[in-house]
Amino acid sequence: MFRHYQLVIFRDHHGAYRKLRFRGWLFALMLLALAAVVAGDVYLVKYYYNYKRMERELAEWEARGQDQNAQLVSLSDKVKALETDLARIRGFDAKLRRMVNLDQEPRDVSPGGEEKDFDKKYLPLYRQEMLGRKLHQFLGELRDQTALELARQQELATLVETADVRLTALPTSWPVAGWIAAPFGERVSPFTGKKEFHKGMDIAAPVGTEVKAPGEGTVAFAGETDDGGFTVVIDHQGGLSASFGHMRDVLVTKGQTVAKGQIIGHVGDSGQASGPHLHYETRLYGVPVNPMRYILE
The missing domain is CATH 1.20.5 (Single alpha-helices involved in coiled-coils or other helix-helix interfaces)
Incomplete structure (x- = not known):
């Protein structure tokens, strides 16, 4: 070779x-x-x-990862929507219980008594495997809480039926379209400049805006008061009454039965008023209570 x-x-x-x-x-x-x-x-x-x-x-793999990330973001939005609905249901439940004097002890508003804001607690996690486990855990807790709220709603329905409470007779809607100029509670008087307890809330609106009955009831008073203002008082039964002051006129008479949403007068500035508004009060057995306690709509 x-x-x-x-x-x-x-x-x-x-x-x-x-x-x-x-x-x-x-x-x-x-x-x-x-x-x-x-x-x-x-x-x-x-x-x-x-x-x-x-x-x-x-x-x-990159396309699959992007698709998974999009699905996680979409799922996050759905979970937050569920949280919002659950919070709304709890708020509605609490309001109804207060309205019919069925107050319960304070309870946690989130699973496990901890803040469970999905966006803040789970989205910052970078590992998708861990995020998946946390997500399944969160959804399980949310499902349990939803079932618990459903049971509470059924319990409330039974209690309301037993107490013979007619929700249509409660002042659950706004009496006038406007904005709150002075809320219920302590305030500085616009006339004396001193602190005073405001027994209702002032809803500012243009003169002539319709004032509607927030619930069914019987007119207990309709006319002019000592300060020269026009006022309507509606008895909603069960010791609950609502009054509407500083109106321009009244369209109902004493003893008349009014339906929810019926026009009872118009906004004015009659009597001792600093401007056109409706002074709206609710009283339970003669004691002033916050009208927001009853408003659901």
């Missing part, structure tokens, strides 16, 4: 040729180099195809 070798190269059809002489070890070296080049080409081709395959897989 390591003898002398000749390589004859013919240049054209006239018989011209050229001889190349080289030793056997050089020929073997050339063969090894050729084999190395072929092997390198094969390796590079395999590497190229592996690279392309991994590139496709990476693109697929």
